[in-house]
Amino acid sequence: MNTIKMRLSCMMFLQFFIWGGWFVTLGTFLGQNLQANGGQIGMAFSTQSWGAIIAPFFIGLIADRYFNAERLLGILHLCGAILMFLMYQATDFSTFYPLVLGYMLAYMPTLALVNAVSFRQLSSPAAEFGQIRVWGTLGWIIAGLVISYIFSWDAQAAIATGALKNTFLMCAMVSLLLGVYSFTLPATPPAGKQAGQRLADILGLDALKLLKDRNFAIFFISSILICIPLAFYYQNANPFLTNIGVENATGKMTLGQVSEVLFMLLLPLFLNRFGIKLTLLLGMAAWVLRYVLFAYGDADNGIWLLILGIALHGICYDFFFVSGQIYTNSKAGAAIQNAAQGLITLATYGIGMLIGFSVAGMITENYTTAAGIAWQPIWLFPAGFAAVVLVLFALTFKTEKQR
Template sequence: MIRARLSLMMFLEFFIWGGWFVTLGTFLGETLDASGREIGMAFSTQSWGAIIAPFIIGLIADRFFNAERILGVLHLVGAVLMYRLFLAQDFSAFYLTVLIYMILYMPTLALVNAVAFRQLTEPKREFGKIRVWGTLGWIVAGLAISYVFAWDGAAAIDAGALRYTFLMCAVASLVLGVYSFTLPATPPKAGAAGTSLGQLVGIDALRLLKNRDYAIFFVASVLICIPLAFYYQNANPFLAEIGVANPTGKMTLGQISEVLFMLALPVFIQRFGIKHTLLLGMLAWGLRYLLFAFGDSGGQVWMLLLGIALHGVCYDFFFVSGQIYTDQRAGERFKSAAQGMITLATYGIGMLIGFWVAGWITDHYSQANGHDWQTIWLLPALFALAIMVVFMGLFRDASSASRSSETAVHSEE
């Protein structure tokens, strides 16, 4: 029974995020007439949320409140903010609201994990089966937008129908907010008040950077977030603009592949090692964008679908295996601090830079009748491949992370 309740929590958590984040760039560009830089600013609110989240969780939630209660409050407030996004008529009003929303939403990713881990008797064995429902929630949201409500068709986008994604997510956030108060009590951890600021944001793990190989991996992780930002920001507007039918529904192929490749990841790491796993992840980013650059909505649409389906390799083989590598290098004492450091560096700093770069390049290659998408995709493709070549030459760590492979569970899509 408890597993079913936790699975529903995860489903709603990621249904909310997937229900508006995927189509955000298309909505802003087509409905609010936002520029590429403005769209980049809106997406970068995820990064600001990731940077601030440890302070909300570590300095407030973990010390004074039950996790399920703060989760409920944040989602109830989030429902109001989502409704305000539904009503927003210009970018300035939208940006301020989405910034506040993401500062409040990003901490809930850690909160749902905390609730789940505290209620499971064998979290290492059981958590993956709970977490997969989050991915399913993201997939269902995308399928609903394309195939149930048809909000992402060309005529529907012109009519402003994507605005209703925020209303849908406001309702889901309201449901999760109320539902959270029915979850089992998850009180503050004993000793949480003694957690230092350095532990919360990962400063205590900076000593890992003294290791040459880990420092190379760390820099590569930040840099590869620049190509990653191009996908989040531009994939849906690109597919919609070139006339691909049901683009949001088709993008759920990425989450489906993510689940499948997650199952293959531990086996691949054990057989080929962490270096080759990371290299394959970086290669997949470059290949994906080359497919986007030369694909089209007609006879070459298979290239676009294959590029989307590579998401599982792109994300799992680099970011999840990177979490495993970090866990292995950190040692028992600094595991939590190390994960906090790499998350802050990638989803905070790296993605913040990435969204700025993606917004600038998208504006630079904007045309009267759309965008020069081939150039827009070729640039991150070449950048990702360049990072891969440098990483291949400099990174020499051949140690296996197979002993930590059971930790291959992530908290974001």
């Protein structure tokens, strides 16, 4: 690996170490340490969606036109370090919420910026980007292992003493490191204003024309709908595993990212052998199965059901979301490929997840009483919802050949 690739890999590792270092345990921290209810936890997780919705406008109107990507990346992570440190000091939800909202508004645009820096520095992005991006997944994995197996912040006794707040301090320090490190990255100047460029071009609104294609419109709507059950996993998986007594829950959840890497390698084989429709259906079916396993698993004899449910993450994510990105790329012409990817990201991490976190918060709060949390019906709801989306997609989406 040459020097440029090593520097970009380090950037990607730190970028996703930060995200995985606090976001996975956020629900557990809010419920156990800030006494937040289901609706408030849903609000906190929804900040990711608000960041995803605003990020394309921020990148299109500002970053792509006026600032070097690596400098803006550094500024945003330095701001993030300050906000993360203030989150570490927060003692109630009313103080914590505006901080996490501000942090996500700063962090979500950096996901596009690290990609922009990488693409501009690689001689063959299509062939080389995967080698860089995998270090991001490794960063997420290492963050979870550090929390569970080095510091044990997610152990039952440690949670009771408020140890999970240390995840914010750790991520503040790493964010500070990445902020400073970003200024040492190779210069990535903005593309600049293009003559005759319309606001619609900048914001990628031309990609909306893809919705005239019936199959793509069905896929687009299904992507929004399937993100509603997806939100249940991000919001509730760690609190659920911790609540029922699974030891080192955060570390065990990294099995999902390991699975993600493995199934990423298998994805081209499935697409070539079975086509886009069946691959997408397999991804949806995995969500149904995962939630059923969570509904009936436990920390004792049923622990294998929970481990299997976590391990299904590779199929859940790769077979629907990654294959969906590939499908979107095949439907869009060269002129609107970037805009099309932005559109599907807006639909999933923006609109779909925003609705999903709200629904997950309400459902969780509804099944939470003084006696405890009734996890089985909480997990059966997204299982049933995903099953309905699967059936509707199977009946309405027509088989088509990949281009």
